[in-house]
Amino acid sequence: MQKxxxxxxxxxxxxxxxxxxxxxxxxxxxxEKPIVLMKSREEGKAVLPGDPSSPAPGAPMKGxxxxxxxxxxxxxxxxxxxxxxxxxxxxxxxxxxxxxHPPERMKHSxxxxxxxxxxxxxxxxxxxxxxxxxxxxxVGLQGTGKSTIMSLLSANTPEEDQRAYAFRCQTxxxxxxxxxxxxxxxxxxxxxxxxxxxxxxxxxxxxLDHLINNDRKLPPEYNLPHTYVEMQSLQVTAFxxxxxxxxxxxQDWFTDLNLYRFLQTAEMLKPSTPSPSxxxxxxxxxxxxxxxxxxxxxxxxxxxxxxxxxxQLKNMHTVIDKLMCYSHLxxxxxxSMLDCNIFPGLSGDFLxxxxxxxxxxxxxxxxxxxxxxxxxxxxxxFPLLPGYRGHPSFQTLIGRLRSQxxxxxxxxxxxTILTEKNWLHYAARIWDSVKKSSVLPEYxxxxx
Numbered sequence: 001m002q003k004x005x006x007x008x009x010x011x012x013x014x015x016x017x018x019x020x021x022x023x024x025x026x027x028x029x030x031x032e033k034p035i036v037l038m039k040s041r042e043e044g045k046a047v048l049p050g051d052p053s054s055p056a057p058g059a060p061m062k063g064x065x066x067x068x069x070x071x072x073x074x075x076x077x078x079x080x081x082x083x084x085x086x087x088x089x090x091x092x093x094x095x096x097x098x099x100x101h102p103p104e105r106m107k108h109s110x111x112x113x114x115x116x117x118x119x120x121x122x123x124x125x126x127x128x129x130x131x132x133x134x135x136x137x138x139v140g141l142q143g144t145g146k147s148t149i150m151s152l153l154s155a156n157t158p159e160e161d162q163r164a165y166a167f168r169c170q171t172x173x174x175x176x177x178x179x180x181x182x183x184x185x186x187x188x189x190x191x192x193x194x195x196x197x198x199x200x201x202x203x204x205x206x207x208l209d210h211l212i213n214n215d216r217k218l219p220p221e222y223n224l225p226h227t228y229v230e231m232q233s234l235q236v237t238a239f240x241x242x243x244x245x246x247x248x249x250x251q252d253w254f255t256d257l258n259l260y261r262f263l264q265t266a267e268m269l270k271p272s273t274p275s276p277s278x279x280x281x282x283x284x285x286x287x288x289x290x291x292x293x294x295x296x297x298x299x300x301x302x303x304x305x306x307x308x309x310x311x312q313l314k315n316m317h318t319v320i321d322k323l324m325c326y327s328h329l330x331x332x333x334x335x336s337m338l339d340c341n342i343f344p345g346l347s348g349d350f351l352x353x354x355x356x357x358x359x360x361x362x363x364x365x366x367x368x369x370x371x372x373x374x375x376x377x378x379x380x381x382f383p384l385l386p387g388y389r390g391h392p393s394f395q396t397l398i399g400r401l402r403s404q405x406x407x408x409x410x411x412x413x414x415x416t417i418l419t420e421k422n423w424l425h426y427a428a429r430i431w432d433s434v435k436k437s438s439v440l441p442e443y444x445x446x447x448x
Contacts, residue, residue: 106155106189109167109198112427115183117232117435119428126189127420134410135195135423137240140250141259142180142201143170145301148363149250152398153405154188154196158363159395167198180206185236193420194406197240202233202262221441231444235434237266241329242273242434243427245410246295252302254316260323267293267327269440271433273414290415295408296329296356299401303359305390310346313337313359321353331355334408340400342392358401363394 104126111120136153140146151165152158162169166188168181186198200207210216211225222228240247251259273292298320306312324331335356338348391397418426434440 105191106166109186109188109196111184112187112197113185113236113431117184117235119431121424121428123187123189123424124421127424128193129419129421130193131417131419133193133195133418133420133423134246134406134408135197135244135413136246136248136405137197137199137244138248138250139199139202139237139240140248141252141256142178142204142206143175144201144250144252145363146201146248146250147182147198149248149299149301149360149398150188150196150198153402154190154194157395158398166196178206180204183207185239189420192406195420195423197244199236199240200232202237203230203258204233207232222444227444227447230447231440233262234266234269234440234443237263238270239427239431239434241267241270241294242292242430243413243423244294245413246297246334246405246408247329248297248299248405250299250301252300254300254307255319255323257323263296263324263329264327265443267329269437269443271430271437274429291328292411292413293328293330294411295334296331297335297405298331298355298357300357300359302362303391304361307359308391310343310350313343314351316357317351317353317355320355320357324355335404340404342397342400358397358404359391360397360401361389361391361394 106126110122110126112123114120138146138150147167147169148162148165151162151167151169155166156164167186170179170181174181180201182198182200184200188196188198190196208226208229211218211229218225218228222231249259249263273290300307300316307316321332332353332355335358336354337343337358338346338350338354343350392400413423414426
């Protein structure tokens, strides 16, 4: 018996105007995958096969007459396997994802200002175009623990090896030689978009010794090596007072009057905040309200047990308040140890003038602490219980300090809102003005 032939043909409405080159008995090759079309944006939704709300095959679409194509364009959103190429105006998804990825996570600090006091632009690749940024700097004398504190505030914990810290700390050999690891200004950016700036020690005897023993040539405007070291320290501190939201001042004994005199000198020599336009520079440049001053926090590192007594704490706050009473720096009202539950028996009005002061004990492990107590003749009646320290542990206090530092206000550094990358350009401009300032050499000449 002969089989009845089956003729496959399109409906009359789907047939093209020109005759098909293929005979009617040959079926059309099926497509690999269906083509999903979307109506014009005014229509609101795509036409999917099998959708009850979609028009029947051969029926004219909305806005379409018989025998004519719709006036609005039809967008093809999926056509896999048909060999079609994406339009040239579309964004490469790989490039788009690369723009959304955060920058590479920093493991160690990089140079912002080298040992020759020259600016470095290597930090640009770690910065973003976003404005939610906090800049924290630190100053202090040699050996006070600046790099250690900055590492613990930024990315490390006290249990980690100090060789893995974000900022290089003094080794035992460096301490014995009375040397310093940090030169210039080091920069570290955390994943929380916080920029930490570690600086070389101010008025450093190690740098003065290096300057004298290596016969380094002084700039022509400076005559004596110790004057040049002091001017370098003033340049770095005045720079931090201009580009940082918060500046930490570290000291390991209470107190050095020369340190406060130095801070007031750096404040006096600080470059003025650039005006928004050259026309307004003569009008608003002298107004006190337009000048920027950062928050300043005093950290008493390696504090003794007696320093945590309420009477000694009150004396410290009174002394700092009297020494800084004529300063425009924001030295009070932004940090409080009484709010950290460190002194639970003290009320909020115990300190008449509470300044931004935080106490940190010496960083040592529990075993070292018990050993030192036993060596001093102390015998514990309860060896299984931790010994009485008179204050919380170092790890607890550094965590409280970090939470207070990161929650401080972020005042506007300039008259325009700065992104991270704009901040770097702004800082480079300020550093250039600090180095080329004629005020510092004139002040140096008056000292000599």
